[in-house]
Amino acid sequence: xxxxxxxxxxxxxxxxxxxxxxxxxxxxxxxxxxxxxxxxxxxxxxxxxxxxxxxxxxxxxxxxxxxxxxxxxxxxxxxxxxxxxxxxxxxxxxxxxxxxxxxxxxxxxxxxxxxxxxxxxxxxxxxxxxxxxxxxxxxxxxxxxxxxxxxxxxxxxxxxxxxxxxxxxxxxxxxxxxxxxxxxxxxxxxxxxxxxxxxxxxxxxxxxxxxxxxxxxxxxxxxxxxxxxxxxxxxxxxxxxxxxxxxxxxxxxxxxxxxxxxxxxxxxxxxxxxxxxxxxxxxxxxxxxxxxxxxxxxxxxxxxx
Amino acid sequence: xxxxxxxxxxxxxxxxxxxxxxxxxxxxxxxxxxxxxxxxxxxxxxxxxxxxxxxxxxxxxxxxxxxxxxxxxxxxxxxxxxxxxxxxxxxxxxxxxxxxxxxxxxxxxxxxxxxxxxxxxxxxxxxxxxxxxxxxxxxxxxxxxxxxxxxxxxxxxxxxxxxxxxxxxxxxxxxxxxxxxxxxxxxxxxxxxxxxxxxxxxxxxxxxxxxxxxxxxxxxxxxxxxxxxxxxxxxxxxxxxxxxxxxxxxxxxxxxxxxxxxxxxxxxxxxxxxxxxxxxxxxxxxxxxxxxxxxxxxxxxxxxxxxxxxxxxxxxxxxxxxxxxxxxxxxxxxxxxxxxxxxxxxxxxxxxxxxxxxxxxxxxxxxxxxxx
Numbered sequence: 305x306x307x308x309x310x311x312x313x314x315x316x317x318x319x320x321x322x323x324x325x326x327x328x329x330x331x332x333x334x335x336x337x338x339x340x341x342x343x344x345x346x347x348x349x350x351x352x353x354x355x356x357x358x359x360x361x362x363x364x365x366x367x368x369x370x371x372x373x374x375x376x377x378x379x380x381x382x383x384x385x386x387x388x389x390x391x392x393x394x395x396x397x398x399x400x401x402x403x404x405x406x407x408x409x410x411x412x413x414x415x416x417x418x419x420x421x422x423x424x425x426x427x428x429x430x431x432x433x434x435x436x437x438x439x440x441x442x443x444x445x446x447x448x449x450x451x452x453x454x455x456x457x458x459x460x461x462x463x464x465x466x467x468x469x470x471x472x473x474x475x476x477x478x479x480x481x482x483x484x485x486x487x488x489x490x491x492x493x494x495x496x497x498x499x500x501x502x503x504x505x506x507x508x509x510x511x512x513x514x515x516x517x518x519x520x521x522x523x524x525x526x527x528x529x530x531x532x533x534x535x536x537x538x539x540x541x542x543x544x545x546x547x548x549x550x551x552x553x554x555x556x557x558x559x560x561x562x563x564x565x566x567x568x569x570x571x572x573x574x575x576x577x578x579x580x581x582x583x584x585x586x587x588x589x590x591x592x593x594x595x596x597x598x599x600x601x602x603x604x605x606x607x608x609x
Numbered sequence: 610x611x612x613x614x615x616x617x618x619x620x621x622x623x624x625x626x627x628x629x630x631x632x633x634x635x636x637x638x639x640x641x642x643x644x645x646x647x648x649x650x651x652x653x654x655x656x657x658x659x660x661x662x663x664x665x666x667x668x669x670x671x672x673x674x675x676x677x678x679x680x681x682x683x684x685x686x687x688x689x690x691x692x693x694x695x696x697x698x699x700x701x702x703x704x705x706x707x708x709x710x711x712x713x714x715x716x717x718x719x720x721x722x723x724x725x726x727x728x729x730x731x732x733x734x735x736x737x738x739x740x741x742x743x744x745x746x747x748x749x750x751x752x753x754x755x756x757x758x759x760x761x762x763x764x765x766x767x768x769x770x771x772x773x774x775x776x777x778x779x780x781x782x783x784x785x786x787x788x789x790x791x792x793x794x795x796x797x798x799x800x801x802x803x804x805x806x807x808x809x810x811x812x813x814x815x816x817x818x819x820x821x822x823x824x825x826x827x828x829x830x831x832x833x834x835x836x837x838x839x840x841x842x843x844x845x846x847x848x849x850x851x852x853x854x855x856x857x858x859x860x861x862x863x864x865x866x867x868x869x870x871x872x873x874x875x876x877x878x879x880x881x882x883x884x885x886x887x888x889x890x891x892x893x894x895x896x897x898x899x900x901x902x903x904x905x906x907x908x909x910x911x912x913x914x915x916x917x918x919x920x921x922x923x924x925x926x927x928x929x930x931x932x933x934x935x936x937x938x939x940x941x942x943x944x945x946x947x948x949x950x951x952x953x954x955x956x957x958x959x960x961x962x963x964x965x966x967x968x969x970x971x972x973x974x975x976x977x978x979x980x981x
Contacts, residue, residue, distance in 0.1 A: 353797075357796040432704075443708065444708070483711065
C-alpha cells in the first residue's frame with residue numbers, strides 16, 4: 305500500500321505510466337499469497353503434462369521395439385536397443401519414401417498456392433475499387449460456413465470426369481480456394497497505413513509492385529500464420545486424398561497409413577507405429593520450431609470472431 | 610445501354626455513381642453530355658486524389674479559377690475512367706483465380722448436392738431417377754436413422770462438453786504462475802496439429818486390450834480392461850477420449866487467452882472482499898468468459914459434427930454401426946454403398962444442422978457484441 309503513495313502524488317505527469325508501473329507489482333503479491341497452493345498446482349501440472357504427452361512418447365518408443373518387446377505382459381517400457389527394423393519393414397510394405405515425397409510436394413505446392421491466392425484476393429478486396437466488391441467479399445466469407453463435406457460427392461464426380469483420379473492435381477486443385485487466408489489477410493491489410501501505399505503510388509508504383517514490395521513485407525506475421533496453418537491442414541488432410549487416390553505411388557502419408565493398416569492390420573503394431581511416427585514427426589517438428597506463429601494462426605478465429 | 614441515361618435523370622444525380630455506371634458507360638457520356646452533369650459524376654471518384662494534391666500542395670500550380678478546375682476535372686475524369694478500367698483488370702487478375710476456384714469447387718458442388726439429393730443415383734452410374742424428396746423421406750423413416758442420430762448426439766455432447774470442461778480446467782491451471790507451464794502448454798497443444806488419422810492409429814495401440822498402455826494403467830487400479838474394440842459402448846467411449854485428447858489443447862489455449870484478459874483488479878477486489886477462489890471463478894471470471902465460451906461452443910460443435918478421420922482410423926463406424934455418426938454415414942452411403950443420391954440428402958441434412966448452429970452464433974454475437 306505504501307508503494308501507491310508516491311505515484312499518486314506525482315500523478316499529473318506520470319498518469320499514463322501508473323497502470324504499467326503497478327501491473328507487475330500486483331500479480332507478485334497475489335503470487336506470494338498463492339504460493340501456499342503451489343504443491344497442488346505443480347502436481348496437477350505434471351500430471352496433465354504426463355497424461356497428455358504420454359501417447360506421443362509411447363508411440364515413438366513402440367516404433368523402436370521388437371515384436372518380442374511389444375507383446376509381453378507386463379509391459380516392457382523401454383526398447384532394449386534402438387533398432388529401426390520397424391521402419392525398414394514399413395518401407396517394404398508401402399513405398400514410404402515416395403509417400404513422404406508426395407506429402408512434402410503437395411503440402412509445399414498447396415500451401416504456397418493457397419497463400420498466394422489468399423494474398424492476391426485480399427489485396428484486391430482492400431486496395432482496389434471495382435464493381436460488386438461487396439458481393440465478392442460476401443461470396444468469399446460465406447464459404448467459411450459451407451462444410452467441405454457437402455461438396456465432396458459433386459467434386460468427386462467432377463474430378464473423376466476430368467480424369468483426375470490418382471493424380472496430384474486431383475488431390476490439390478479442389479481444396480485450393482482460400483477463404484480463411486483471404487479473410488485473415490484482409491483483416492490485416494485493413495490495419496496497414498494507407499499513407500505508405502499512397503506514397504508508393506505517387507512514386508509510380510503499380511499494383512504488382514505495391515503488393516510485393518510494400519504490402520507483403522508489412523504482413524510477415526500474417527503471412528507466416530496463414531502459411532503454417534495451410535501447411536498443417538494440407539499435410540494432415542485425409543478424407544479427400546483418400547477418396548481421390550488408390551494407387552500407392554500417388555498417395556500422401558496419412559492415406560498410406562490406411563494402406564498399411566489394411567495390409568498389416570493390427571498384427572504388427574511396431575510397423576504401423578513406425579509409419580505413424582513418419583506421418584506425425586514432421587508436423588511436430590514444425591510445431592515445436594514455429595510454435596508461436598502456428599498457434600497464432602490456428603487460434604486466429606477466436607480473435608477475429 | 611440504359612445505364613447511359615441514369616446520370617441524367619434527376620432522381621439519381623445525388624447518388625454515388627459507382628454502382629450504376631460501368632467505366633465504359635462513363636466514358637461514353639463524357640463525349641456527348643454537358644460537362645456540368647459529368648463533373649458531378651466524377652468528382653466523387655477523383656476526390657481522394659484532389660484532396661491528396663491539396664495536402665501536398667507542392668506539386669504543380671493549384672487550380673485558380675472555376676474554368677481551370679473544370680478543365681482539370683475533365684482531364685481527371687478521363688484519367689479516372691482509365692484508372693477504373695485498369696482497376697477492374699487488376700481485380701480480375703488478383704481476385705479472379707480465388708473467386709473462380711470458390712465458384713467451381715464450393716458453390717457449384719453445394720448447389721449440385723441439393724440437386725443430387727433429389728435423385729436415386731449410384732456413384733458412377735449413367736442412370737439417375739428423379740425421386741423428389743424420396744431420399745429425405747427414406748432417411749427420416751429408415752430404421753438406422755434413429756441410431757445414427759443418437760450416436761451423433763452422444764458423440765457431440767460428450768466431445769464438446771468434455772472439451773469445454775477439461776479445457777477450462779487446463780486453462781485455469783496454465784494461467785497460474787507455475788514454472789514449466791510453457792512446456793505443459795506446448796505438450797497440450799501438440800496433438801491438435803497432428804493428423805487425425807495418425808492419432809487414431811496411435812490410440813488404437815494405446816487401447817489394445819492385451820498389450821496397450823491403457824489396460825496397463827487400468828490394471829494398476831485393479832480394473833480389468835474392457836473390450837475397447839468390440840464391446841459396446843466402449844468403441845464410442847474410445848473415440849470420444851481420442852477426440853478430447855486431440856482438441857483439448859485448442860480449447861485450453863483459447864480459454865487461456867480469455868482468462869488473461871480478465872482484469873486483475875476485479876479479481877483482487879473480490880479477494881479483498883473475502884471471496885474464495887471458487888466464488889471468484891463462478892461470479893467474476895466465468896461471466897466475463899461468456900463470449901469465449903460461446904465461441905468455443907460453436908466452433909467445437911461444428912468441428913465435432915464433421916469429425917471423420919479418427920472414426921475412420923479406429924472403428925470404421927462399427928462394431929454394428931455403434932460409432933456411425935451422421936458425417937460417417939455420409940461417407941459410408943456414398944463411397945462404400947455407392948448411393949450418392951441418398952448420401953447427398955443426408956449431407957444436406959447435416960448442412961442444415963451446421964447452418965442452424967452458425968445462424969444461432971451470428972444472432973448471439975450480434976446481440977452480444979458490445980458486451981464482449
